[in-house]
Amino acid sequence: MNDISNKRKILVCCGTGCLASNSYEVYESLKEKLEINPNIIVQIEIKATGCNGLCEKGPVVKIHPDDISYFKVSAKDVDEIIEKTITNGEIINRLLYFDTNQKKKIINHMDASFYKHQRKIALRNIGEIDPLSIEDYLERDGYKALHKVLFEMEPMEVIDEVEKSGLKGRGGAGFPTGTKWRTCSKFEDYPKYVICNGDEGDPGAFMDRSIMEGDPNTIIEGMIICGYSINSNKGYLYIRDEYELARKNMEFAIDKARKLGYLGENIIGSGFDFDLEIVRGGGAFVCGESSALMASIEGNVGEPRAKYIRSVEKGLWNMPTVLNNVETWANIPPIILNGANWFNKIGTENNSGTKVFSLVGKVKNTGLVEIPMGTKLSELVFDIGCGIIKNRPFKAVQTGGPSGGCIPKEYMDVPLDFDSLSKMGSMMGSGGVIVMDDTTCMVEIARYYMEFLSEESCGKCTTCREGIKMMLNILTNITEGRGQLEDIHILESLGKTIMSASLCALGKTAPNPVLTTIQYFRNEYMDHIVNHKCSAGVCKNLTTYFIEEETCIGCGICKKNCPVNAITGSLKEIHVIDEDICIKCGNCFTACPKDSVKIGGAAYAY
Ligand code: SF4
Ligand code: SF4
Ligand code: SF4
Numbered sequence: 001m002n003d004i005s006n007k008r009k010i011l012v013c014c015g016t017g018c019l020a021s022n023s024y025e026v027y028e029s030l031k032e033k034l035e036i037n038p039n040i041i042v043q044i045e046i047k048a049t050g051c052n053g054l055c056e057k058g059p060v061v062k063i064h065p066d067d068i069s070y071f072k073v074s075a076k077d078v079d080e081i082i083e084k085t086i087t088n089g090e091i092i093n094r095l096l097y098f099d100t101n102q103k104k105k106i107i108n109h110m111d112a113s114f115y116k117h118q119r120k121i122a123l124r125n126i127g128e129i130d131p132l133s134i135e136d137y138l139e140r141d142g143y144k145a146l147h148k149v150l151f152e153m154e155p156m157e158v159i160d161e162v163e164k165s166g167l168k169g170r171g172g173a174g175f176p177t178g179t180k181w182r183t184c185s186k187f188e189d190y191p192k193y194v195i196c197n198g199d200e201g202d203p204g205a206f207m208d209r210s211i212m213e214g215d216p217n218t219i220i221e222g223m224i225i226c227g228y229s230i231n232s233n234k235g236y237l238y239i240r241d242e243y244e245l246a247r248k249n250m251e252f253a254i255d256k257a258r259k260l261g262y263l264g265e266n267i268i269g270s271g272f273d274f275d276l277e278i279v280r281g282g283g284a285f286v287c288g289e290s291s292a293l294m295a296s297i298e299g300n301v302g303e304p305r306a307k308y309i310r311s312v313e314k315g316l317w318n319m320p321t322v323l324n325n326v327e328t329w330a331n332i333p334p335i336i337l338n339g340a341n342w343f344n345k346i347g348t349e350n351n352s353g354t355k356v357f358s359l360v361g362k363v364k365n366t367g368l369v370e371i372p373m374g375t376k377l378s379e380l381v382f383d384i385g386c387g388i389i390k391n392r393p394f395k396a397v398q399t400g401g402p403s404g405g406c407i408p409k410e411y412m413d414v415p416l417d418f419d420s421l422s423k424m425g426s427m428m429g430s431g432g433v434i435v436m437d438d439t440t441c442m443v444e445i446a447r448y449y450m451e452f453l454s455e456e457s458c459g460k461c462t463t464c465r466e467g468i469k470m471m472l473n474i475l476t477n478i479t480e481g482r483g484q485l486e487d488i489h490i491l492e493s494l495g496k497t498i499m500s501a502s503l504c505a506l507g508k509t510a511p512n513p514v515l516t517t518i519q520y521f522r523n524e525y526m527d528h529i530v531n532h533k534c535s536a537g538v539c540k541n542l543t544t545y546f547i548e549e550e551t552c553i554g555c556g557i558c559k560k561n562c563p564v565n566a567i568t569g570s571l572k573e574i575h576v577i578d579e580d581i582c583i584k585c586g587n588c589f590t591a592c593p594k595d596s597v598k599i600g601g602a603a604y605a606y
């Protein structure tokens with residue numbers, strides 16, 4: 001029997017991503033088998049944690065104190081983990097993560113390229129604690145900031161600290177959090193409200209979901225601290241309806257916090273009262289907009305209202321309200337505990353702290369990443385993301401969700417902060433980053449986002465409702481081969497009108513994907529319109545595939561990958577594509593080892 005077997009803690013990732021790969025089976029199997037294992041005398045602690053960020057490589061299992069991290073673990077690996085790693089301290093090579101940048105297998109995940117460049121503040125506890133255990137949160141300094149605030153600080157001192165930290169709202173607008181709290185604190189109407197925006201609607205984004213699922217108490221603590229500083233006794237968590245696990249974990253945490261005196265009347269004997277209620281989101285993208293979200297909590301249609309009435313003065317039920325998003329709340333406890341100066345030293349001068357990004361698209365490592373503000377886009381894509389899948393040519397990055405802009409590879413040194421991204425015509429948004437390679441058509445990307453946004457426009461403003469639809473029609477024409485040269489000018493002018501005449505952020509930012517793709521990829525628009533060619537091979541009407549005779553070595557790989565047998569040719573002979581059979585799936589293009597499959601323009605004029 002091995003002595004070290006008695007000292008271990010096993011953390012099994014049970015965030016939404018890993019649960020989808022059956023991580024709960026791994027967790028249950030480990031619990032069951034370790035309990036009955038005669039070689040283990042003292043029970044090993046096994047915890048189901050929130051997301052570790054690398055969901056695609058999940059289920060993730062971490063073993064402490066050995067710092068061994070296993071990826072893609074399944075229930076059938078459990079016996080081997082117990083026998084080899086837990087009992088004998090052996091490492092199972094097969095379950096280690098292979099780092100493509102370092103070209104080696106990694107034992108402790110913190111040494112992997114994906115993790116070692118990160119700095120975790122908002123995500124500091126996720127993956128290390130059981131989100132359903134307030135004791136786990138308390139062990140990692142949980143509720144210490146609240147204690148400090150309630151017993152050692154005046155409300156104005158709290159606001160001063162948050163303001164000095166330079167924290168800006170992480171939901172997209174980047175408004176200084178402390179300034180928002182200070183303005184709200186000055187209004188004397190009562191009751192005042194504190195709201196957490198957990199209505200994360202950007203396709204592919206899951207930053208807020210992970211925090212709600214993996215560390216619900218940090219949000220609760222941040223909101224109570226705000227309540228104390230602005231004299232509010234009531235808060236609401238508005239959670240996207242699809243986020244079932246996030247809602248469940250938040251509900252559980254609120255209940256437990258109430259039972260232990262961290263919520264409700266006379267919080268931890270301080271004399272301050274504050275309680276929280278969860279509201280399920282209405283399912284519309286526009287409900288992420290602050291005034292639409294408040295209308296939805298009130299039970300009204302989730303439509304934005306004019307911004308000349310500020311919600312800090314007349315927000316929920318027309319009473320002073322502070323609304324911040326999940327990630328912003330998660331930053332509050334560490335700022336109070338470690339001080340504004342500590343936070344200020346992280347990031348850049350006007351953009352302090354860190355930002356959580358959801359890195360997706362054609363990048364080798366996709367997942368949740370928290371990095372200091374001002375980190376270069378290239379570091380995110382190549383150092384953390386480990387570059388482009390199959391090492392294809394890198395083309396662009398889209399930041400900021402559906403209304404964000406596309407940044408071309410020439411500007412990869414742009415620092416990731418609110419100011420620099422907006423100078424590029426894009427935005428931080430809530431932190432979505434989509435990486436694109438040479439098989440991405442920038443005109444189609446713009447069309448896709450216009451389709452998404454035209455469906456999500458609430459319809460209140462004509463410019464947004466009709467304008468986005470018109471942009472969508474024009475872009476559809478271009479991608480289907482019916483584009484006209486004047487379309488580019490019409491798109492630009494329509495975009496500017498929609499931005500200036502729409503009421504809320506959805507309309508004001510919706511044209512970004514179109515305007516930035518025209519600005520940085522005008523050649524692709526021209527190629528579609530003038531040459532009837534989609535060089536990415538995405539727009540089917542504008543694509544043909546052919547094999548270049550000079551370079552084809554007759555390996556037959558393209559033929560094997562063709563789903564409709566459109567390719568003929570014997571081994572070591574030049575292969576040929578039959579255009580009449582080809583369905584333009586692009587498999588041969590991406591599979592050919594010699595880059596011999598080429599993309600041509602439309603087979604016929606439209
Ligand atoms: S800009 Fe669009 S989403 Fe916003 S209020 Fe107007 S119509 Fe509704
Ligand atoms: S995969 Fe490329 S090199 Fe091989 S036969 Fe096809 S076109 Fe030729
Ligand atoms: S594009 Fe697809 S269907 Fe056409 S030849 Fe290549 S593999 Fe076959």
Ligand code: FES
Pocket residue numbers: 013014015016017018019050051052053054055056058059060
């Ligand atoms: S859910 Fe397990 S790594 Fe994200």
